[in-house]
Amino acid sequence: MVSFLKSKPAIVFIVFLCLALLYQFNSFHKEKIEPTKNGSSCSIKEPLNPNGDSELALLMREMYDTSVSLKTSITKGILPRDFPQRFRSIHSAKPTDPTVKTETFKILADEYLKGLKALSNSKKGELKTNYNESVQKCINCHEAFCPGPIKKIVKLKFTEI
Ligand code: HEC
Incomplete structure (x- = not known):
């Protein structure tokens, strides 16, 4: 019982870590995919950047x-x-x-x-x-x-x- 109570925060911590990693992975993945999906060249940029625009x-x-x-x-x-x-x-x-x-x-x-x-x-x-x-x-x-x-x-x- 004691060891279970001791390990509970550890489990919560591990679950949290997994979620955080998953989230990280997702946003990393999105960044990778976005340019090919929309074409890096043709996003509607807001605010407009007059120096960087073709x-x-x-x-x-x-x-x-x-x-x-x-x-x-x-x-x-x-x-x-x-x-x-x-x-x-x-x-x-x-x-x-x-x-x-x-x-x-x-x-x-x-x-x-x-x-x-x-x-x-x-x-x-x-x-x-x-x-x-x-x-x-x-x-x-x-x-x-x-x-x-x-x-x-x-x-x-x-x-x-
Ligand atoms: C012959 C192909 C072609 C036609 C026709 C065309 N577009 Fe585009 N459009 C593009 C390409 C390619 C880009 C990417 C431009 C770049 O980033 O250099 C673009 C970019 C855009 C953007 C994003 C600009 C930005 O802020 O980065 C908008 C909005 C847009 N077009 C609207 C229109 C509208 C409205 C029309 C018609 C009146 C039109 N396009 C006709 C090819 C075309």
């Missing part, structure tokens, strides 16, 4: 913000006339991870620019559909290269047309 990441943020304001305008039935020419620099902007600049990237980037062009030529009745299609082009590329922000991008779409 040209492409900065352009993407601008594209995201432009999409938000486009959506607001389209809700009011207005389409800003100026096609954002600077988004063409999606081809030349340096990414965090240089290996993303493949032939597939090029094709998907052109698809996106085409979608934007189609949107800028839309009739009033087609605005929401064409806007959603242009957002889908963002998602298509993200599925291939950078799944991290997809959840956020999907929210840009109109759910009712």
